[in-house]
Amino acid sequence: MEGSETAKTRRSGFANILKNLAWLLGGKGFAAVCSLAYLAILARSLELKDFGHFSLIFATGQLLCALATFETWQTMVRFGAEPVQRKDWKRFGELGWLCGSIDVMGAIVGCILAGVIYYGFGSLLDLNPEYVDMAFAFNCAMLWSRMTTPTGIVRVLDRFDVGTYVEAVMPAGRLLASLVIVLVGATVGRFLFAWAFFDLLVGALYWIMARRLAPEALRWSNFRNPFKALREERALRRFFGITYGSSSLDALTRQGPLLAVGYFLGTSAAGLYRLADQLALGVARVANMITRAALPEFVMARTSVEIGEFRKLVRQVTILASLGGVLVAVLALTLGDWIMLLMGGEEFLKAADILVPVAIGASLGLAGVAFEPLLFSTGHAQYPFIIRAVGAVALGTAILLFHEAGPVAIGWMVAVWAAAVSLAMGITVRLVLQSMAAAKQAK
Numbered sequence: 001m002e003g004s005e006t007a008k009t010r011r012s013g014f015a016n017i018l019k020n021l022a023w024l025l026g027g028k029g030f031a032a033v034c035s036l037a038y039l040a041i042l043a044r045s046l047e048l049k050d051f052g053h054f055s056l057i058f059a060t061g062q063l064l065c066a067l068a069t070f071e072t073w074q075t076m077v078r079f080g081a082e083p084v085q086r087k088d089w090k091r092f093g094e095l096g097w098l099c100g101s102i103d104v105m106g107a108i109v110g111c112i113l114a115g116v117i118y119y120g121f122g123s124l125l126d127l128n129p130e131y132v133d134m135a136f137a138f139n140c141a142m143l144w145s146r147m148t149t150p151t152g153i154v155r156v157l158d159r160f161d162v163g164t165y166v167e168a169v170m171p172a173g174r175l176l177a178s179l180v181i182v183l184v185g186a187t188v189g190r191f192l193f194a195w196a197f198f199d200l201l202v203g204a205l206y207w208i209m210a211r212r213l214a215p216e217a218l219r220w221s222n223f224r225n226p227f228k229a230l231r232e233e234r235a236l237r238r239f240f241g242i243t244y245g246s247s248s249l250d251a252l253t254r255q256g257p258l259l260a261v262g263y264f265l266g267t268s269a270a271g272l273y274r275l276a277d278q279l280a281l282g283v284a285r286v287a288n289m290i291t292r293a294a295l296p297e298f299v300m301a302r303t304s305v306e307i308g309e310f311r312k313l314v315r316q317v318t319i320l321a322s323l324g325g326v327l328v329a330v331l332a333l334t335l336g337d338w339i340m341l342l343m344g345g346e347e348f349l350k351a352a353d354i355l356v357p358v359a360i361g362a363s364l365g366l367a368g369v370a371f372e373p374l375l376f377s378t379g380h381a382q383y384p385f386i387i388r389a390v391g392a393v394a395l396g397t398a399i400l401l402f403h404e405a406g407p408v409a410i411g412w413m414v415a416v417w418a419a420a421v422s423l424a425m426g427i428t429v430r431l432v433l434q435s436m437a438a439a440k441q442a443k
C-alpha cells in the first residue's frame with residue numbers, strides 16, 4: 001500500500017531536516033512572495049482604518065484557533081512515529097481518529113467562543129458594528145479549516161512534498177482573489193470571504209491527501225471513542241495538555257500585542273502594528289517550518305543515535321536558524337522605511353519604527369527554534385510551557401502598565417520578551433542534554 005511504502009523512507013538526521021525544510025521553504029518561499037503581494041494590495045486598497053479592522057478580525061481568529069484547538073500534529077508526530085516504523089496501521093489509525101475527534105470538538109467550542117466574543121464584546125475591539133456578522137462567520141471558517149491532524153499524518157510519513165503542494169493553494173488563491181477584488185471593489189467583507197474560502201479548501205485537501213497516504217490507517221474500523229481513549233492513555237493526555245498550553249501561550253504572545261494596540265490605541269494604530277508585525281511574521285513562519293522539519297528527526301534520533309550525535313544535530317539546526325535571524329534583523333534595520341513605503345504607501349510609513357523591534361524579536365525566536373522540538377522529543381514538554389507561561393504573564397503585565405507609550409514601545413516589549421524566552425529555553429536545553437549524557441554514562 002502507499003502508506004506502507006512511505007514508511008520505508010529512511011531518515012538521516014540533519015540531511016533529512018534540510019530535505020524536509022527545502023520542501024517547506026519551496027512552498028513557503030512561493031507563499032512569501034504571494035503574501036507580500038496580497039498584503040500590499042490589502043493595505044493600499046482598504047487604507048489604514050479598514051486594514052486595521054481586517055487585522056483585528058484576523059488576529060482574533062488566529063487566537064481563537066489556538067485557544068479552542070490543539071496542536072494535534074505534534075501528537076501525531078510524537079506518538080505516531082513508532083507505529084509507522086512498526087507498520088502498525090491500526091494503532092496509527094486509532095491515534096489519527098483520536099486527534100481528528102479532538103480537532104472537531106475544539107472547532108465546535110471555538111465557534112461558541114467566537115459568538116460570545118463578537119456578539120457580547122465586539123465593541124471592546126473597536127470594530128465597526130457592520131463587520132460583526134462577517135467576523136463571526138470568518139472565525140468559524142478558520143476554526144474548521146485549521147485542524148492539524150492531517151498535517152501531522154503527512155509529516156510523520158515523511159511526505160513534506162505533499163504538504164508543500166497543498167499549502168501552495170492558499171497563497172496563490174488569496175493573491176488571485178485579491179486582484180479580482182481590487183477590480184470589482186475592495187471591501188473588508190470580500191477579503192474575509194476569499195480568505196475563508198481558501199482556508200477551508202486547503203483544510204479539505206489536507207484530509208484528502210492524508211487519507212490517500214495512509215488508507216490502511218484511516219479506516220472507520222479503527223475509530224475509537226475519544227473520551228475512552230484519553231482515559232486509557234495517560235501519556236497522551238499529558239502531552240495534549242502541555243502542547244495545548246504551550247501553543248495557547250504562544251498565540252497569546254503573538255496576537256495579544258496587536259489586540260492590545262487595537263483596544264488601547266485604536267483601529268488605525270492596530271493597522272500600523274499589523275503591517276509591521278505581518279512582515280516580521282515571515283520570520284516566525286520560517287521558525288515554525290524549521291520546528292516542523294526538525295521534530296520528526298528529533299523524535300527518531302532520541303532513541304537511535306548516541307547523545308553526542310544528538311547534540312550535534314541540535315547545534316546544526318540552531319546555527320542554521322541563527323544565521324537567518326541575523327539576516328532578517330539587518331534587513332529591518334537598513335530597509336525598514338523603504339519596505340513600509342512600498343507595502344502601504346505614506347500612510348503606513350510610521351510602521352517602519354514598529355518593524356525594527358518586532359523583527360528583532362522574531363529573529364531572536366528564530367535563533368532558538370531548535371529548543372522547543374528538542375524538549376518535546378525528549379519527554380520534557382512541560383518546560384516550554386512553564387517558560388512561556390512566565391513570559392506571557394510578564395509581557396501582558398508590561399503592556400498593561402506601559403501601553404500609553406504607543407505601538408513602538410509595545411514592539412520593544414515583544415523584543416525583550418523574545419530575548420528572555422530564548423535565553424531561558426537555551427539554558428533549559430543545555431541542562432537537559434547534560435542530564436541525558438550523565439544518564440547514558442551511568443549505564
